[in-house]
Amino acid sequence: MHRWSGRRTPPQLATADTINLLQTIPYWRLSSFYLFYFAALGTLVPYWGLFLQSRGFTPAEIGELMALLMATKFIAPNIWGWIADHTGRRMPIIRSASLLSALIFCSVFWVDGFWQFALAMTLFSFFWNASLPQFEAVTFSYLGSAVHQYSRIRLWGSIGFIITVVGVGALLDYYPISNLPVVILLLYFAIWLSSLLVPEHQGKPHHEAQGSILSVLKKWPVQALLIVCFLMQASHGVYYSFYSIYLEQNGYSSTLIGQLWALGVVAEVAIFIVMHRLLQRFSARQVLIVSLLLAAFRWLVIGLYPQQLSFMLFAQLLHAATFGTFHAAAIHLIHKYFTGRHQGRGQALYASVSFGAGGAVGSLMSGYLWSDAGANVTFFLSASIALLALFIAMVGIDADREVNAEVP
Numbered sequence: 001m002h003r004w005s006g007r008r009t010p011p012q013l014a015t016a017d018t019i020n021l022l023q024t025i026p027y028w029r030l031s032s033f034y035l036f037y038f039a040a041l042g043t044l045v046p047y048w049g050l051f052l053q054s055r056g057f058t059p060a061e062i063g064e065l066m067a068l069l070m071a072t073k074f075i076a077p078n079i080w081g082w083i084a085d086h087t088g089r090r091m092p093i094i095r096s097a098s099l100l101s102a103l104i105f106c107s108v109f110w111v112d113g114f115w116q117f118a119l120a121m122t123l124f125s126f127f128w129n130a131s132l133p134q135f136e137a138v139t140f141s142y143l144g145s146a147v148h149q150y151s152r153i154r155l156w157g158s159i160g161f162i163i164t165v166v167g168v169g170a171l172l173d174y175y176p177i178s179n180l181p182v183v184i185l186l187l188y189f190a191i192w193l194s195s196l197l198v199p200e201h202q203g204k205p206h207h208e209a210q211g212s213i214l215s216v217l218k219k220w221p222v223q224a225l226l227i228v229c230f231l232m233q234a235s236h237g238v239y240y241s242f243y244s245i246y247l248e249q250n251g252y253s254s255t256l257i258g259q260l261w262a263l264g265v266v267a268e269v270a271i272f273i274v275m276h277r278l279l280q281r282f283s284a285r286q287v288l289i290v291s292l293l294l295a296a297f298r299w300l301v302i303g304l305y306p307q308q309l310s311f312m313l314f315a316q317l318l319h320a321a322t323f324g325t326f327h328a329a330a331i332h333l334i335h336k337y338f339t340g341r342h343q344g345r346g347q348a349l350y351a352s353v354s355f356g357a358g359g360a361v362g363s364l365m366s367g368y369l370w371s372d373a374g375a376n377v378t379f380f381l382s383a384s385i386a387l388l389a390l391f392i393a394m395v396g397i398d399a400d401r402e403v404n405a406e407v408p
Contacts, residue, residue, distance in 0.1 A: 063367010169258015
C-alpha cells in the first residue's frame with residue numbers, strides 16, 4: 001500500500017482502501033451486528049423513559065431505572081473483558097450474552113412495580129452491555145493496522161439507530177407505547193442471530209513483554225482520558241433519560257421527537273464517513289477538545305430554547321460532535337493505550353467508565369434535579385460538566401501521546 005505524502009488522502013486512494021477493506025474482512029457481517037445493536041438502542045434509549053412514565057413511575061424513579069441500564073455497563077464489560085482476554089475467545093461470549101439478554105428481557109412483559117422492573121432491567125442489561133465492548137475488540141482485530149477505517153463499519157450502527165428511532169416514533173403516534181417491548185425483543189434476537197454469522201478472529205500473537213493492566217492505568221494521560229470520558233457521558237445523562245419527555249412536555253409529537261433523535265444520528269453518520277480523514281488531519285486530542293466545547297454549547301441551547309424548533313434542530317446537529325467525533329477519537333486513544341492482551345479490557349474500561357459509570361451518574365443526577373430544580377437547571381449543570389471535562393482534556397491528555405491515524 002502506497003503512502004500519501006500530503007495532508008489529505010486523495011479520492012482514488014480512499015476508494016482503494018474501501019475496496020481492500022471489503023475484500024479482507026467480513027465487512028457486512030461485522031456491520032450487521034452494529035446495525036441491530038444500535039437499532040435496539042434507538043428503540044430503548046429514546047422511548048424507554050416514556051414507557052416507564054406510562055407505567056406510572058415518577059421522574060426520580062425513571063432516573064434511577066435508567067441509571068441501572070448504565071450502571072451495568074460499569075460491571076459487565078470488565079467481567080467479560082477479563083474472561084475474553086484470558087481465553088482469547090470473544091465471539092462465544094458475545095453470542096451467549098446476546099441470547100441471554102433477549103431471553104431475560106421477556107420478563108418485562110409480566111413484571112410490575114419499581115423493584116421488579118429494577119431487577120429485570122439490571123439482569124437483561126448486564127448481558128446486553130457485555131457484548132459490545134468485546135465486539136469492538138473483534139472489529140479492531142480484523143482491522144489490524146487500518147484502525148482509521150473503524151468508522152466505516154461503525155456507521156451502520158448509526159443507520160440502525162436512525163431507522164428505529166424514526167420508525168418507532170411514527171408508530172407511537174398510532175399505537176400505544178405498551179407495544180414498545182415487543183419491538184425491542186425482536187431486535188435483541190436479531191442481535192443474537194447476527195452474532196452467529198461472525199467468525200472468531202485470531203489476531204497475531206503479541207510477543208512483546210507487557211506489564212499488568214495496572215501499569216497502564218497508572219499513566220496520567222490514560223487516567224485523564226478515562227475521567228474525560230466519564231464526565232462527557234455524565235453530561236449526556238439528562239439527554240438520554242429525559243430528552244423525549246422534555247420534548248413531549250413542550251408540545252412535540254412522537255413523530256417529531258423521533259425525527260429529532262434521528263437528525264442527531266444522521267449528523268453522526270455523516271461525521272463517521274469522513275472521520276478517518278479528520279484523524280489524519282487533526283490529532284485525537286484536538287478532536288476531543290472541540291467535541292467537549294460543542295457539547296457544553298449544545299446543552300445550553302437545549303435548556304434555553306426548547307420551544308424554538310430551529311434551535312433544537314441545530315442542537316441535534318451537534319450530536320455529530322458530542323458523540324460522533326468524541327467517540328471515534330476516544331476509541332482510537334483507548335486502542336493506542338491498551339495494546340496486546342489488554343485490548344479487550346481497555347475497550348471494556350472505556351465502556352464501563354464512560355457509558356456505564358458516567359451515564360449512571362448523569363441519569364441519577366438528572367432524575368433527582370428534574371422535578372426539584374427544573375429542566376433548565378439540569379441542562380445547565382450538564383453544560384458545566386462538559387466544560388470541566390474540557391479543562392481536564394486540555395491539561396491531562398498529553399499531545400505527544402495522542403493517536404494520529406495514518407493511511408497504511
